[in-house]
Amino acid sequence: MKRHPLRHLPGGRQRRGRWGYAAAGLAGIVAVLLAAPALGNGRITIFGHSPNGVEIELGQLRQVVAIPTSNGKQAALWVGPTTDGGRCAVLRVAADASTSPPDTIRNNGGWCEGAPLRPQTAPITTTMNWLNRGDGGFDLVLAGRASPSVARIELQSANGTTPLPLGGGYFVGELPSSAAAGELPTDGAPYAVVGYDHTGATVAAVDLAQLLASASPRS
Amino acid sequence: MENTRTRRCARSIVLGLAMFTACALVTLAAIAPASSRVLATCTPIAYVPSVDTGQRIGQANGQSSCEAGSPSWQYTIRLLNRAGSTLTQTSGGPINGTGFVGTNWVSCAGAYLHTFLYINVGGAGKSDTSGETSACTY
Numbered sequence: 001m002k003r004h005p006l007r008h009l010p011g012g013r014q015r016r017g018r019w020g021y022a023a024a025g026l027a028g029i030v031a032v033l034l035a036a037p038a039l040g041n042g043r044i045t046i047f048g049h050s051p052n053g054v055e056i057e058l059g060q061l062r063q064v065v066a067i068p069t070s071n072g073k074q075a076a077l078w079v080g081p082t083t084d085g086g087r088c089a090v091l092r093v094a095a096d097a098s099t100s101p102p103d104t105i106r107n108n109g110g111w112c113e114g115a116p117l118r119p120q121t122a123p124i125t126t127t128m129n130w131l132n133r134g135d136g137g138f139d140l141v142l143a144g145r146a147s148p149s150v151a152r153i154e155l156q157s158a159n160g161t162t163p164l165p166l167g168g169g170y171f172v173g174e175l176p177s178s179a180a181a182g183e184l185p186t187d188g189a190p191y192a193v194v195g196y197d198h199t200g201a202t203v204a205a206v207d208l209a210q211l212l213a214s215a216s217p218r219s
Numbered sequence: 220m221e222n223t224r225t226r227r228c229a230r231s232i233v234l235g236l237a238m239f240t241a242c243a244l245v246t247l248a249a250i251a252p253a254s255s256r257v258l259a260t261c262t263p264i265a266y267v268p269s270v271d272t273g274q275r276i277g278q279a280n281g282q283s284s285c286e287a288g289s290p291s292w293q294y295t296i297r298l299l300n301r302a303g304s305t306l307t308q309t310s311g312g313p314i315n316g317t318g319f320v321g322t323n324w325v326s327c328a329g330a331y332l333h334t335f336l337y338i339n340v341g342g343a344g345k346s347d348t349s350g351e352t353s354a355c356t357y
Contacts, residue, residue: 047321048280052266054319088319105271105324109278109309114317121291127311132325144311181297181308215293215310217337217346 043083044104046090047112054112055083058103061090065167066098067174074098075141075172077110085115089170091129091143110143123147123204124195126211130181138181142173142193150195150203157188164193175208182216184209261285261292261317265336265347268298270327270354277327277355279307281336281347285317290341296320300330301351312339327355 045053057080066076076097078090090110092102100106109129126144133139146153146169155162155173164173173193176185184191191208266280279298293312297305307325320336334349 047278047319048266048282049269052264052282053269053280091323093323104269105274105276107321108323109321111311111314111321112319113314114319116316118315121315122313125311125313127309129323130308131323132307134326138307181305182295182310211293211312212310214339215312215337216295217344 046088046102046104046107047110054086054088056080056088057083058101061088061101062168063098063101064170065165065172067165067172069093069139069141069174071139075143075174077143077167077170077172078102079168079170082112082115085117086113087117088112089143089145091127091141091172093131093139093141108141120145120147123150124153124193124206126193126206126208128175128184128208128212130178132181133177136179138178140175140178140185142175143171144193145170146195147203149197151198152196152200154194154196156192156194156205158190159188182212184212259286259288259290260343261289261338261340261345263294263336263338263345263347265296265334265349267349267352268327268332268334270332270352271324272354272357275326275328275355276324277306277330277332277352278324279322279332279334279336280319281321281334281349282319283314283317283336283338283340285340289316291315292318292338292340294320294339295335295337296322297335298322298325298327299333299335300327301333306330306332330355 043055045055047053061078061080063076064079066074069075073093073095074097075093078101081087090102091108093108124146129141130138153164153166153171164171178185192205194205195203197203261283264282268277268279270277279296281296283292291313295310297308307322309322331351331353333351337346
């Protein structure tokens with residue numbers, strides 16, 4: 001009869017116990033990983049509905065940057081890969097925006113790049129998001145991405161300069177509220193997002209009125 | 220004598236045609252890559268808005284579908300009601316390659332909704348308007 005090799009060694013029973021604990025631990029980890037989708041970390045479609053839209057793994061979204069807004073909420077940008085190798089940046093504006101990730105419905109817009117990802121050609125990509133307040137006015141939130149050459153970024157206006165936090169190359173910011181969607185506030189105009197390198201030299205400046213004009217149909 | 224002249228004339232014509240063909244081929248070879256670069260572009264696709272019927276909120280979504288080598292694009296996406304009023308809007312860019320964009324979710328109770336997506340790709344403006352949804356009217 002073939003005997004178990006560990007039985008010949010001193011402490012064999014103890015070793016078998018260790019292997020048992022390791023196996024149980026491994027089984028536990030596998031169980032947690034398998035259960036994760038059921039716990040809310042599954043795949044969702046964002047910015048559309050099947051068959052259109054983009055599929056992301058909820059558990060892969062990471063909050064990269066957040067600011068408190070003037071109305072007591074937070075504006076946070078969450079970034080994560082799409083299931084086909086692209087990347088999404090999802091804006092969320094809510095009291096718990098910096099800690100609670102966006103999902104199919106709990107988001108305030110954003111953009112996704114399809115695969116294969118291309119390097120960012122412009123030093124600064126900026127989006128302006130008009131968020132309907134329900135009282136006829138719009139909160140205006142900026143969200144964007146800066147190239148690696150940008151070390152510092154700020155929002156400039158006639159009223160002064162506001163540093164914008166930069167996290168993982170992404171930024172968020174806030175403009176004064178607007179009376180209508182698609183209109184920049186007149187108070188404080190002109191508005192510009194300006195990026196600087198580590199020496200303090202200007203890398204790029206995005207005039208928001210020019211960007212809006214370029215991105216909008218001629219009426 | 221007459222035959223010699225005719226032969227010379229024919230040879231000249233053949234030579235001329237050959238030179239013309241060579242020049243045309245060289246010109247085409249030089250132009251073709253530039254043309255394909257210029258032709259590479261993006262196409263806007265406005266999706267029918269997403270609606271959460273429980274909360275009666277809607278979101279405009281769309282896609283800019285790009286060919287390889289296309290220029291970057293800037294965009295405006297709007298959620299509109301049947302009367303043409305903009306319920307919410309997002310504008311921005313530039314974005315490289317195929318991309319997907321969405322607006323904020325906004326209250327839409329009673330409204331027939333559609334998405335309008337405009338892109339400026341390399342200076343050329345293009346737009347698409349989705350079909351209408353009545354999902355927010357129930």
